[in-house]
Amino acid sequence: MSRRQQTDGTLALEQKKVIVIEAAQRPEAQKLRVAAYCRVSSDSSDQMNSFAAQLNYYTTLINSKDNWTMTDIYADAGISGTSAEKRPDFQRLLGDCRRGRVDKILVKSISRFARNAVDCLKTIRALKAIGVGVCFEEQGIDTSEMTGELLTAMFSAIAQKESESISGNMRWSYQHRMKSGKFITCKAPFGYHLKNGMLEVYEPEAEIVRMIFDQYLAGQSKDEIAAHVTTLGIPTRDGKEYWQHSSISYILRNERYVGDALLQKRYTTDTLPYKKKMNHGEREQYYMPQSHPPIIDRETFNAVRELLDKRSFTMPRHERDPLALKITCGICGTPFKRKVCNQKTYWVCRKHYKDKTNCLMEQIAEEEIHTAFLRIYHKLRLHGEPILKQMISDLQSIRERRMLWSMDIIELNKRISDINDQDRMLADMNKCGLVDPDIFISRSNDLAHQLRAAKLEKERILGADHDDTIPRTRELMETLETLPEFLPAFDGEILTDLVDGITADSGNILRFRLKNGLELTERVERSVR
Template sequence: MAKKITKIDPVKQQVVRQLQPKKRVCAYCRVSTDSREQQNSFTAQLEYYTTLIENKEDWQFSGIYADEARSGTKLAKRDDFLRMLKDCEDGKIDMIITKSLTRFARNTVDSIEAIRRLKALGVAVYFEKEHIDSLSEKSELMLTILSSLAQGESESISTNSKWAVIKRFKDGTFILGTPAYGYTKDENGELIIQEEEAAVVRRIFREYLNGKGTYAIAKDLSEQGLPTIRSAEKWNDGVIKEILLNPIYTGNLLHQKTMTTEVLPFKRQINKGQLPQYLVEDNHAPIISHEQAEAVREIFEYRRKQMGVDDTNKYQSRYAFSSRILCGECGGMFRRQKIYIGKPYEKTQWCCRQHILDNAKCSQKAIREDDIQWAFTVMWNKLVSNYTEILTPLLDTLKKLRMNEQQEQEIGECSNKIMELTEQGHILSRLVSKGYIDPAVFIERQNALTIELATVKKKRSQLLDNNGFDIEIAGTEQLLELIRNNPHVIEEYREDLFLQAIDKVIVQKNGQITFRLINRLELSEPCRKEALEDDAKAYAHRI
């Protein structure tokens, strides 16, 4: 008996052919330098791919994605490449054309990950030079090999470039590409003093030696509108520190202060002794004396030790309040300051960064660190003493309000649709078992039902996952557990409790300190000064 065989096309392909008869094709181009030759190449690629795609009758032009002056070794810095991937995920593209694998990516890991990501979406990548379609059966092996070769070529080029640079370091022939602030280059590439900028450099050293800090110096220079390094909008303390510690201003050049990693992805790092450095003494005219530079380094070292800064880490121990204190007036972040350094009454305070830069834009005053600690201690003791009246009812309410009416309605609709589709599947099974419909038709309809059922289930899962108050509920449960483990009031500030319980601290204009807990509940306490005044008024009133 002859067997009857019927081909059943995938449902998704049928839908795509009906709704989108033409293949949506885009092109990806990249040039890695800003040279005129590369710019001409870039323009030529744009014209070529636009014409190529538009001349194909069964292709629909979906745009050109192009990254100018971008290295193929770093995927994260290629904006148009990332935008193209996003459009593929949104179902806007069916095929990508690119000149070669090296134009796509020189990093093996990034290349293979991107191709597999596109392959899972059903998006083909066609490499013209290699004649490879990423959706073909043999593409994976070939693309892996070619990507490895491309990466090896990049690493080889990098190694050769480093060797050439180091050779010029050793024989003293290296010429700086961009001179440091205060210097320019003559026709031979030698450093000469730029007097207008050099006057600013001398001022920076003079004011630092007279006791002014780097933040204050940067603020004054910005307020006076003095030209900044490389046309930046304003001066900052990091730039001031670089100038103060750069040996170039004493007439010396220090090469290889930074280094690049050996393998992809290439990363620029500070050279902390991993590689040799090359000091060229008396290379050019100095702006400041060796004695001034040495005095600056001594002051900088003293202040560094006072602030607890380490050589290997930015801080020996991260401050508990770092990146947690917000300004209630401008919304800016607070930074740590030490006042009266070296005096018996030395104190630590936190001040709004915007206020430090321009007190006309933010009038928020600084707050002492021990005042914040005191306010937290008071707030914590109140919370511990009353958590059964605050946190326990809050948790019950949050669970009841877990989903709003619209979400609840949508989830109900999805559940009903799932039941309906499931029932349709059972009916189809009964019909085919009794011979009322052809098996081929049954399979086609069953596949369509399966796809629709999966879509509805996915939507319901997303609604259940994003139905609100997850963070609040989880945070409240963590707070309750923290209080159960620490059930007693505390006599002094405990940093471990602060770090576990507090998300942000908001310093209000009226002197209130608001603590935003990890469950987003906000509790406020007056600053210690205001609290003491209130106690005094209450006592006077009682008398």
């Protein structure tokens, strides 16, 4: 190539023009959607004033920034910070973040956000992954900055240590009061109310307790009694509308109803996340006779105890065998029956048992069913919690989408909009000096509480449904928490508490249907026949 050709090529390149396409909307022109989260640790009047003050403070702060726009103020009052699941507005905040409605969250301090270091970092990382930063004012930390998460780890660990110290002091206090006979319970059993630390008989529920004892002595089964109490529309102690076999069993064996108290049946673990566990000898227990007024006389209570023990041995096999009437043939739908052959127990389809040509289902050894349940149990104890939590989350999302355009939700949205309009008008009047400061504070606090109540009502409706799968799943999770982490041998009572039914899809595959309707499949390890 000649010098002239090289020169012409260079000139041609120099003469090329680049056309710059302007951004339709520059990032700096976009306003940050900012939310605030407030929490106070008690329901006292002073704390509630602090709660209202936080609402007013964040409203003013966010509205004062030109490049900020207020998304919402989220607040939980009088709820512990050690568990995020017990804070409804915190969960509402996370839901709005996942829906893309929030860019930044303002919080006074890390201890207001979470006292559990693991949960705190997990939440912050999840928010950061979807582009939401958390700003902790007291510590001067913004998690959207590079060093924010490192600092958060340090401060959240300090907050967790503080929470563990407080919890440890409370446990020591409970232990000391148990030993001295001054502690009764933190939560009254069904039939009682707790007043000034003492149990008092609550007659409307006490009548139900007496009826349960009388019906059992009259020969009714626990399942029959549970079904009868459910039809009366009487909720359990925990507010559940369905009574179960285990609910009746707990009442019939509870020494509280004769006026005695066995303390520390359950205990709380020492480290976060705190979990309630049944006390199988890991902690001391304390028995206090005649600690409170009885509902049942001791003679009746002892008679029921004797009958409970007697029925466990003399009742028909279909009532006392945990596998009886639980196993169904997956081919013909017929219940299985128990049979003993060569001193070994089997379960077999009734049609197959009468004539092998009626159903091709093979018999299954009882020990193989026990082993399959043990594997299911250990899987649930190890991995069940996240699966069940995800199941609840998915069900709630489905219901929310289905109910979003219901008339109740539309009316609540109108009410929320109206309260926001009143709040803005009140703020404008206050700026112009048209309203007395005391009246402004009082009215502002009232509107804040109305707004929070409307939003919580909206969440309640979105979460409500006639389907009881969610409450049954929560109940299943609570049951799992009380059971031992390792089960060395088959336990019929535990199977009854967890499993509604078993379907034998074949001689090698069993399908366990849990109390919440979830089905888990387990392969049977066939032994030599």
